[in-house]
Amino acid sequence: MDKKTDSQRRSFLQSAGAAATVGAVSLALPRWSWARPPLPPEDTAAIRAEITKRHDESLTRLQTWIRQPSIAAENRGMNEGCELMMSMLRDAGFENVTKVPSDGQPGVYATLDAGAPKTLGIYYMYDVKQADPSEWTSPPFDANIVDKPGLGKILVGRGAVNQKGPEATFLAALHAIRGAGRKPPVNLVFVAEGEEEIGSPHFPQIAHREDIAAALKKTVGVFMPFPSQGLDGSVQINLGAKGVIECELVSSGEKWGRGPRQDLHSSNKARVDSPAWHLVEALATLVSPDGNTPAIEHYMDKVRPLSAEQKQMIATAAQRMNEAVMKKQMGVEHWVHDVSFQQSLELLVSQPTVNIEGLVGGYTGPGGKTILPHRAVAKLDLRLVPDMTAKDSLALLKAHLAKRGFGDIEVNMTGGYDPTSTSADSSLVRAQVAVYKHHSLDPMMMPRLAGSWPGYVFTGDPLRLAAGHFGLGHGNGAHAPDEYYVIESSNPKVQGIDGATRSYVEYLYEVAKTA
Amino acid sequence: MDKKTDSQRRSFLQSAGAAATVGAVSLALPRWSWARPPLPPEDTAAIRAEITKRHDESLTRLQTWIRQPSIAAENRGMNEGCELMMSMLRDAGFENVTKVPSDGQPGVYATLDAGAPKTLGIYYMYDVKQADPSEWTSPPFDANIVDKPGLGKILVGRGAVNQKGPEATFLAALHAIRGAGRKPPVNLVFVAEGEEEIGSPHFPQIAHREDIAAALKKTVGVFMPFPSQGLDGSVQINLGAKGVIECELVSSGEKWGRGPRQDLHSSNKARVDSPAWHLVEALATLVSPDGNTPAIEHYMDKVRPLSAEQKQMIATAAQRMNEAVMKKQMGVEHWVHDVSFQQSLELLVSQPTVNIEGLVGGYTGPGGKTILPHRAVAKLDLRLVPDMTAKDSLALLKAHLAKRGFGDIEVNMTGGYDPTSTSADSSLVRAQVAVYKHHSLDPMMMPRLAGSWPGYVFTGDPLRLAAGHFGLGHGNGAHAPDEYYVIESSNPKVQGIDGATRSYVEYLYEVAKTA
DSSP states (O other), X not given: OOHHHHHHHHHHHHHTTOOHHHXXXXXXXXXXXXXXXXXXXXXXXXXXXXXXXXXXXXXXXXXXXXXXXXXXXXXXXXXXXXXXXXXXXXXXXXXXXXXXXXXXXXXXXXXEOOOOSOEEEEEEEOOOOOOOXXXXXXXXXXXXXXXXXXXXXXXXXXXXXXXXXXXXXXXXXXXXXXXXXXXXXXXXXXXXXXXXXXXXXXXXXXXXXXXXXXXXXXXXXXXXXXXXXXXXXXXXEESEEOEEEEEEEEEEHHHHSSSOSSOEEGGGGGTSOOHHHHHHHHHHTSBOTTSOSBOSTTTXXXXXXXXXXXHHHHHHHHHHSOHHHHXXXXXXXXXXXXXXXXXXXXXXXXXXXXXXXXXXXXXXXXXXXXXXXXXXXXXXXXXXXXXXXXXXXHXXXXXXXHHTTOTTSEEEEEEEEOOEEOOTTSHHHHHHHHHHHHTTOXXXXXXXXXXXXXXXXXXXXXXXXXXXXXXXXOEEOTTSTTOXXXXXXXXXXXXOHHHHHHHHHHHHHHHHHXX | OOHHHHHHHHHHHHHTTXXXXXHHHHHHSXXXXXXXXXXXXXXXXXXHHHHXXXXXXXXXXXXXXXXXXXXGGGTBSHXXXXXXXXXXXXXXXXXXXXXXXXXXXXXXXXXXXXXXXXXXXXXXXOOOOOOOGGGOSSOTTTOEEEEETTTEEEEESTTTTTTHHHHHHHHHHHHHHHHTTOOOSSEEEEEEESOGGGTOTXXXXXXXXXXXXXXHHTSSOEEEEOOOOOTTSOOEEESEEOEEEEEEEEEEHHHHSSSOSSOEEGGGGXXXXXXXXXXXXXXXXXXXXXXXXXXXXXXXXXOOOOOHHHHHHHHXXXXXXXXXXXXXXXXXXXXXXXXXHHHHHHHHHHOOEEEEEEEEEEOOSSSOOOEEOSEEEEEEXXXXXXXXXXXXXXXXXXXXXXXXXXXXXXXXXXXXXXXXXXXXXXXXXXXXXXXXXXXXXXXXXXXXXXXXXXXXXXXXXXXXXXXXXXXXXXXXXXXXXXXXXXXXXXSTTSOOHHHHHHHHHHHHHHHHHOO
């Protein structure tokens, strides 16, 4: 541990407002006491006691982390955020914690050799989504504890659920194991990036670096901490996720060679072509007239239909979910094409999309302004399913536009990656199911998450590992205002931070014993 | 003159930074010396001398006016702007200067009875367009004088050309006439509004109030001061203007009954309709696939084709204009459909348009944000030609949308009015031609301005008057950054503020003698 990190740790403990005793305990502990072998979960009373004892310490760690914004989209606090996470990793017992340079923000690689037969991979992100404080009822980087009726004490802040909350909770699990005088039942290979929220453009460079790939290759798979519980306590296991392309379509008079190179008085529309209309016409070719079915040529060719097994998973899930509650929470009255709930879930899981995230062109302020804009932009995201790839789909989008006379419209991809899939038979997933069942939770198995995460870096070539999310606990509001994570739950069905910590301890032991 | 106005006038003179002597001269002069009859323009040496003598006073008046922002779109400085103009009118010799309440910003009505046989109407606006100071090289409300190579000393500021510059210049003409001991050769009926830049929604209420309409009805027509000269000194007379509708098309999940009532994570596109796509699809029905020809049903039915005489005007104008220079200034390489220059002018004058001013939906910041927006807005302006009306065209737009399944999309008209036309044979126009010819300028006659102004309030029912713009001088940048007006011209072909002032003096005398 070099001086820089020592200094940062002190800074961390001070800025967290932690009592001096907390810092003293943390610093005075021996790094690991390797005396005892891994214990099965039913014998972990000592670890559970440590979790309870260290509740305040764990909360303070999370608050400290959230109070350090690290937003890749704004290049804000990235170095500080990376260094802070690295010092937290060292505190939690990781060795060889190193920064991994990339063409973008650096990644982090770390290992923890517990001398165990099995090794588990862990994936973290240290960046968070942007936050507009004016939209929050509690400032996004204050990490305040708020009483929320029906939920209990929650922590409100950017990153609370996505992803610092569950990530800090997993670190709490390692602290508890060590505090109980034990060592983890599995070795750990840790890899992290700081660009998840901008589409992980450089994460393959990090995870596929020769030494890191070699270490990951020895794992039973890679998991990311995630508070999986809904408000009714139920949990879901997604056996993969859609891929995604985020891109901007830019129509400009300059590139087009028609229309103006600068904004003109709108009266000129009678004699001058409009890049804004050009964009609208291009967009209209990308989907069916109802806006619901992608119409990019050959875009759907490689869509793998749902298997009978996957359809059965969805049918089961549909029966367990409450459609009315879901619609109300979403502010939605109809699914596309007025399909049934089960069909809506099938679409959600299986259909590629072309979505407009944003439209920006010309005058966007209050009232009007009589201009013919020289430029207009559509921000799109395209969700991909197996066997589509981000690279091919982007090429299809460009070819489609070119073929229809919109080849001048720039397609600027800002991030994205391939879909990811993991088998329900992998030991990574079977261990998850076992822990949930231990808590009398019957996990809803879903073929695929409709959202996206860069799991393909692990499940695709060259690693071909299992990868997924796991954890008890509850949070909500990722990418939205008032993002939160439950610290002390008043709902007996939902775990707070200590219950979530236990779930990670149990998971490590379960992975250790799952064949 | 009540105390309030006295106090405001002092405030005006002080804030203008006017020398005490200027204030003293202005206040010490007798209101009018009615001693002499109107003089023909060739005998106005004394008035010309007054113009030269009062150059600084005139400039200061204009700077004072621009330094008082009055932006209806932002409801900023409107009362101050109205009162300031009223005090300037009183200073220039108007009597009965009264505020005219409307359902929006108040108008102003004033008269000047010179005991002359003829009466001329004058139309002013006291509002200006919005201005974003970050886009200006000289702050928009500083009214700085800047040296511009090839032009001379220009005043840079919001309203410099649209319309405070020429309006202040016309007031300078009245001051000069009075300063020379004369009275105007025509009586004046003055009417103004403060909502021109938001589409004059309440100007009919003002101009058609019984007493004001009765006064206007006695005029030979209504003119608005305007610096008509191009950089080559040439002038143009537009025998009318297109009408306009400015409106917002708002697509929302709430009104639609499909799609979400709040922004959702974009992964939901697979199962939820998108108001943004709904808007794009609706927009695409409004124009031909190239974005150039309106496709709103029955929108073009009442378009009056150009007459042979109007086509001849355009052919003549096309020969006198420099297409290459115009294209370069506009940053345009091709006219729509690659038509010839003459055809482009015919389209400009004769074709109704549907233009996108702005697109705003969902996430509009840097990079992307994976949301499915619950709302998207297109800001449109539609230009209208005779015999279209704003009311009918708006109804056609709504009917078109409803018929095609977009009846839920709100059409919020923010302003607009009918086209306006004035005969070249009106004495108002003939007097303009006479003054220009006196300056050896052969005015280009154009059937219609492609832009819009609320002249229909005068040319339509119930007044049926001639109406148009007139003036020498030059300015540019209406609605754009670095709007300017030439104060001292270094270009012998272009008049500065004093030359423009003379043109107004000459116009009044010419109107007085034109049959």
